[in-house]
Amino acid sequence: MNSWVGFFKKEWFESVKTYKLLLVLVIFSILGVLNPFTAKITPVLMENFMPEGAVLNLPEPAALDSWLQFYKNVPQMGLIVFILLFSTMMSKELEKGTLVILLTKGLHRSTVITTKFFIALCYWTLAIALSFSITYAYTAYYWDQNSLHHLFFAVSCLYAFGLLLLAITLWGNTFFATSSGGILVTLLFMISLFIFAIFPKSHSWSPLELMATPPEILTGDVIPSDLVIPYVLTIGLTLFFVWLTTTHFKKKLL
Amino acid sequence: MVVQIEGVTKRFGSRDVLHDIHMHIPEHSIFGFVGANGAGKTTLMKCMLGLLPLTAGAITIAGEKVTFGETKSNAHIGYLPDVPEFYPFYNARQYLELCAVVTDMPKKEWKQRIDELLELVGLADVTSLIRTYSRGMKQRLGIAQALLNRPKLLICDEPTSALDPAGRAQILSILQKAKAETTVFFSTHILSDAEQICDHVAMLHKGEIIFQEELTKLKQQFHDQFVYTFTVPAKEAMKQLASTQAKMHIEDDTLIVSLPNDRARLVFMRELTQRELIVQSIHPQTRMLEQVVLEVLG
Incomplete structure (x- = not known):
């Protein structure tokens, strides 16, 4: 066993002992169940909360609603946690x-x-795979998903964007050597992406598109080739930040 | 020489933490590195490990020049930090196995070597997790990990400082045993620890080596000194003995007297009897380093 494998085993063991595995399994399983469940139950809830006598004509929920919940819950709750x-x-x-x-x-x-x-990459893969599989199976139980476009490509966009945020968090965490350093840097990065998003031209290259456009990919309004530049840029930036962290750590005084 | 330190200077900003340090450590010896807290001992050790870059000078360990960062010379070193931190979710054996992987030790050698070391440091029967260990147990595990790859040099930073007397005695005894297979370089501000086990001693004060000597030579220098206590205060005794030939001074209400030969000792005893000074205790001077330190620092 070489030192890379040995240290990776230590990382795995530590993540299990510090309940990271348990938390990821529980949180992303709940999110997986929550997506189709919310889509199914929302019209019923809304009807119940309407004042007596009021009529609400909501369309029947469909598979797309379940996946819209997925692309709302996983980036907003799952990725942050x-x-x-x-x-x-x-x-x-x-x-x-x-x-x-x-x-x-x-x-x-x-x-x-x-x-x-x-x-972190392995855990993110597990988290997305778990949440995606549960949402997929549960959605398939209620609705037909054939009308949806590029289901796997859409989720890969969110996956790639998550990896970029992880790389940036790792760099910030190493650079500042404080627990808040990584979060602060990631927050600043997200804010700057949102500021760029004000300018329409940024939509052709911004990594934020990978998080924002999956619903449009599913409806077919955006096709994978439209996202080549943001996709390549995201992967490139991820590798760059991992390299930057390594370079920085090599010079760090201990 | 397993370690050669030539003209090492380390500056943080405008402050010289180490200034023109020269030191040579012979193989299979215990080299005590003494100095007050903040004297720069840990900084020099970190420079020896390539954890800090040097401002000037050079360090060579087992013929390999130390460079900042991933230095090859670390293959010859075992290091015990002042407060060793381990992964609390491992037990001692699991932690040593991780160290064995990191040092690229062949897997067939692991078990025997780990058993040997756990036995040496008295942790062979302990199966609990490191998070439950006392400070002394952590220091002992620290020594075990440092000796794992049979290093040519064992660097220990204040290994006894925070321990109770029993813990200190255990660590000193382990370091003495370790001398058989390696060279021990350990820092301390407890002078009696250094006196107890060291072959060589160097003292660092305000970033400079102010004293470097073999302990046997030091012992010769002090072999004629005796410590007397009387039923009267030492000051009064010294006053009464002022007319005698013997050299003497007071230290912690004891009278330190230089008596170079048997005749001088007999004469001094006679003087005591004549002046009716009743001796409460008498023993040879053992706090040599303390004496030297006081002399050097004025």
């Missing part, structure tokens, strides 16, 4: 000094960063 869960990956080790012994034993600094990013 996920970033918070993984926002202290480096700062906790740097504050406590647990890495010093291992680094003086010859553990490469790049190994630390890449394993930490990879474990």
Whole structure:
């Protein structure tokens, strides 16, 4: 077993012992169930809350409503909770000094960063796969999903955007070596993306499109080729931030 | 020499934390590095580990030059920080296995080496998680991990400072045993610890080495000193003995007297009897380092 695998095993063991696995399983399973459930129950709830005698003509819920819930809940709740869960990956080790012994034993600094990013990537993959599978199966139980376009490509956009935020969080967390550093940097990045979004031209390249357009992909209003630039840019930025974190950590005084 | 430190200076901003340090550590010795808190001991150790860049000078360990960052010289070093921090969700064996992976130790050697070290540090029967360990147990595990890859140099930063007397004695005994297979370089501000086990001692004061000596030579320097206590205060005793030939001074209400040979000792005893000074206790001077420190610092 080489040191990369050994350190990755430690990351996995730690995530299990600190209940990250349990939290991710529970939160993203609930979100998976919640999406079709909310779509199904919303018209019924609204009818019940209407004043007596008022008539509300709501269309019958469909598979699209369930997926709209998915693209509302997972980025808004799931991704935020996920970033918070993984926002202290480096700062906790740097504050406590647990890495010093291992680094003086010859553990490469790049190994630390890449394993930490990879474990976060594995968890994000698990989270999205879990939430997606449950939503897919539950939606298929109630409605026909054949009318939806590029279901898998749409979810891959959200997945890629999540990876970018994870890479930025890791960099901020390593650079500032405080638990709030990663979150603050990610927040600033999101704010700047929203500011860019005011200008229509940014829609052709902004990574934010990967989070905003999946509902339109499902309806067929946006096709995958429209998102090539944001997609490539997002993946490129993700790799850049992982590289930047490694470079920065190599120069960090411990 | 397993360690050669030549003209090392380390500056933080405009402040020199280490200034022109020269030090040579021979193999299979215990080298005590003494100095007050904040003298710069940890900084020098971190420089030796490549955790801090040098402002000037060079450090060579086992023939390998130390560079900042991922230095190859660390392959020859085992390091115990002043407050060793481990992953609390592991037990001692699991943590040592992680260290074995990181140091690329062949898997077939793991079990025997880990068993050996757990036995050495007295943690062989402990199966609980590290989060339940006392400070002393953590220090002992720290020594075990530091010795895992049979390093040529074991660097320990204040390994006994925060321990009770029993814990200190255990750590000192482990370090003494470790000398058989490695060179021990340990920092401390407890002078008696250094006196107890070291072969060589260097003292750092305000970033400079003010004293570096073999302990046997130091012992020779102090072998003629005796510590007397009397039924009267030491000041009064010294006043009464002022006319004698012996060199003496007061320290913590004891009288330290230099008596270079048997004749001088007999003469001094006679003087005491003549002046009716009743001796309460007498023993050879053992706090050599403290003496040196006081002399050097004035």
